[in-house]
Amino acid sequence: MNLPVVQACLTETDLTRIHRAVSYVATHDTHQVLAELLPDLTAEERDDVSRHLVFDHTAVLVFPDSLDGLCEELRRCGLRPGPVTPSVVVRERLARRHGPVLGDSPVGIVHVAVDGRSVEIFALPVPPGSGLEAVAEAERAAEHEAHAAFAVTSPGAVVPAGLRTLLTERGGAAPDGGGYNDHEDVTVLYFRTSDHRRFELRLPGRHEPLPDPATALLGVMTGAWATQAVAAMAELRIADHLADHPGLTADTLARRTGADPDALRRLLRYLTTLGLLTSADGTYHLTETGRPLRTGTEFSLHPLALLYGGPFYDSFAGLTHSVRTGQEAFAHRHGQHHFPYFAQRPGLGALFHRAMAASAEMFTPVPHLVDFSGVRRVIDVGGGNGALLARVLRAHDHVEGVLLERPEALEAARTQLAAQGLDRRCTFVTGDFTASVPGGGDLYLLSRVLHDWEDDRCLTILRRCAEAMRPGSRLLVVERLLPEREGAWSTAVAWDVHMLCNVGGRERTEAHYRHLLAEAGFALTTSHNLPLQASLLHAERM
Numbered sequence: 001m002n003l004p005v006v007q008a009c010l011t012e013t014d015l016t017r018i019h020r021a022v023s024y025v026a027t028h029d030t031h032q033v034l035a036e037l038l039p040d041l042t043a044e045e046r047d048d049v050s051r052h053l054v055f056d057h058t059a060v061l062v063f064p065d066s067l068d069g070l071c072e073e074l075r076r077c078g079l080r081p082g083p084v085t086p087s088v089v090v091r092e093r094l095a096r097r098h099g100p101v102l103g104d105s106p107v108g109i110v111h112v113a114v115d116g117r118s119v120e121i122f123a124l125p126v127p128p129g130s131g132l133e134a135v136a137e138a139e140r141a142a143e144h145e146a147h148a149a150f151a152v153t154s155p156g157a158v159v160p161a162g163l164r165t166l167l168t169e170r171g172g173a174a175p176d177g178g179g180y181n182d183h184e185d186v187t188v189l190y191f192r193t194s195d196h197r198r199f200e201l202r203l204p205g206r207h208e209p210l211p212d213p214a215t216a217l218l219g220v221m222t223g224a225w226a227t228q229a230v231a232a233m234a235e236l237r238i239a240d241h242l243a244d245h246p247g248l249t250a251d252t253l254a255r256r257t258g259a260d261p262d263a264l265r266r267l268l269r270y271l272t273t274l275g276l277l278t279s280a281d282g283t284y285h286l287t288e289t290g291r292p293l294r295t296g297t298e299f300s301l302h303p304l305a306l307l308y309g310g311p312f313y314d315s316f317a318g319l320t321h322s323v324r325t326g327q328e329a330f331a332h333r334h335g336q337h338h339f340p341y342f343a344q345r346p347g348l349g350a351l352f353h354r355a356m357a358a359s360a361e362m363f364t365p366v367p368h369l370v371d372f373s374g375v376r377r378v379i380d381v382g383g384g385n386g387a388l389l390a391r392v393l394r395a396h397d398h399v400e401g402v403l404l405e406r407p408e409a410l411e412a413a414r415t416q417l418a419a420q421g422l423d424r425r426c427t428f429v430t431g432d433f434t435a436s437v438p439g440g441g442d443l444y445l446l447s448r449v450l451h452d453w454e455d456d457r458c459l460t461i462l463r464r465c466a467e468a469m470r471p472g473s474r475l476l477v478v479e480r481l482l483p484e485r486e487g488a489w490s491t492a493v494a495w496d497v498h499m500l501c502n503v504g505g506r507e508r509t510e511a512h513y514r515h516l517l518a519e520a521g522f523a524l525t526t527s528h529n530l531p532l533q534a535s536l537l538h539a540e541r542m
């Protein structure tokens with residue numbers, strides 16, 4: 001007997017993609033999908049998130065001969081398709097990507113139930129001779145419409161707002177459109193993970209849409225304006241005025257800072273939207289974010305605001321030059337590397353050292369993370385204004401210090417340590433760490449030095465240290481570490497571009513430092529997290 005010939009409506013590839021989606025839904029729970037999509041969230045954060053949402057479905061776009069044929073074929077495979085409904089959103093997205101070739105071809109949606117969840121199958125019919133084969137091929141390769149979807153289970157506005165913040169700021173996901181669907185009374189928000197996978201949040205009710213792509217991009221593009229607004233706030237010492245007299249009006253502030261009242265009011269309004277000030281009834285107050293711009297406080301960010309809005313800002317305009325050539329734009333723009341440039345301009349040099357001290361909070365735990373019992377002498381190589389060495393000497397009375405620096409920086413260090421009564425326990429040495437490093441230390445410090453240089457120069461500095469050290473003596477490295485996973489969020493990623501553009505150095509992963517240290521004769525033993533996303537690497541001279 002001849003069996004009826006069943007005409008396949010889906011290609012083998014599309015059928016496999018549907019089966020893969022079904023098996024994914026059947027074998028993954030909310031936790032597993034979150035872990036796959038957002039590996040940067042901690043386990044606690046994922047637990048928190050999964051209290052407010054559940055994994056609902058995955059989606060796949062296929063290209064059957066016809067929508068009826070698709071449902072028949074799904075049934076033949078043992079799947080139970082629901083009714084086909086038209087998909088306006090996916091049709092529009094396809095039309096945007098492929099233009100008029102799409103004509104008025106419909107796009108259907110059909111859901112297949114899988115263990116209480118579902119697979120959402122979008123289908124663009126591609127009958128033979130329709131001319132849509134190239135569209136199908138391109139879409140299969142790019143998988144633009146594939147996504148995982150979570151249904152948010154907590155009603156109200158608070159949870160969705162918190163989820164958005166956590167997913168974008170901690171999870172590294174980027175908003176990718178969405179909108180309100182009034183048939184279902186659901187708001188759908190799309191996100192892209194850092195490795196470009198797409199997921200969707202389905203929120204019951206109407207919620208603020210995420211910024212449209214152009215608005216989001218404009219926000220990024222105008223970041224330089226924010227840098228300058230903060231620098232102007234620093235130059236005018238607005239934070240000091242408002243800290244001394246909270247609730248000043250723009251007119252009073254203008255009189256006290258010598259500014260134009262209308263222009264200042266406009267600046268203050270912008271700073272308010274940036275979160276540095278609040279305003280009520282025409283009076284202004286500092287926020288917690290604005291407070292570190294006060295001068296004369298420990299860890300004041302005032303000098304850093306001036307530096308980032310000043311010479312480093314100018315050279316950031318040459319970032320494309322840096323990217324084309326691999327050379328720092330600072331030297332291209334100012335004619336010299338920043339160390340000699342600042343050295344010839346004492347005001348700028350002093351500003352640089354004060355700016356480095358602004359982040360000295362990262363050093364606070366260092367004296368307690370290391371065993372100093374057998375340490376008599378600590379050598380701080382490129383010690384800047386001595387902020388780290390001072391903390392070590394203050395915490396450990398029996399330790400004496402040696403600070404190696406360029407001549408112009410040594411005075412700042414001497415003054416700092418003298419102000420704390422520590423200069424008698426410290427020797428100040430002028431020198432060049434690429435030529436030699438003082439011997440006789442039990443412990444060596446290299447804080448925020450290696451990130452200033454490319455690998456070759458780092459190896460030279462590390463080898464000079466190794467030559468000065470006895471086998472078994474220790475080296476501590478303080479740096480911001482790049483995340484090992486490409487695409488993961490970290491402040492080090494932005495600073496790496498700053499190092500490229502302004503300094504000619506780079507930020508590195510822990511593995512990169514381990515490799516450099518090994519090349520120079522050190523074994524990296526442990527690492528600790530420090531405040532401000534810095535790390536302390538412990539290495540031993542082999």
Ligand SMILES: C[S@@+](CC[C@H](N)C(=O)[O-])C[C@H]1O[C@@H](n2cnc3c(N)ncnc32)[C@H](O)[C@@H]1O
Pocket residue numbers: 339356357381382383384385387388404405406409431432433434446447448449452
């Ligand atoms: C980024 S700062 C870090 C300062 C300090 N260790 C800290 O963490 O605050 C780098 C320091 O290296 C010093 N430096 C640069 N080239 C040097 C050289 N060839 N020899 C000694 N010190 C140098 C600079 O003067 C600067 O103070």
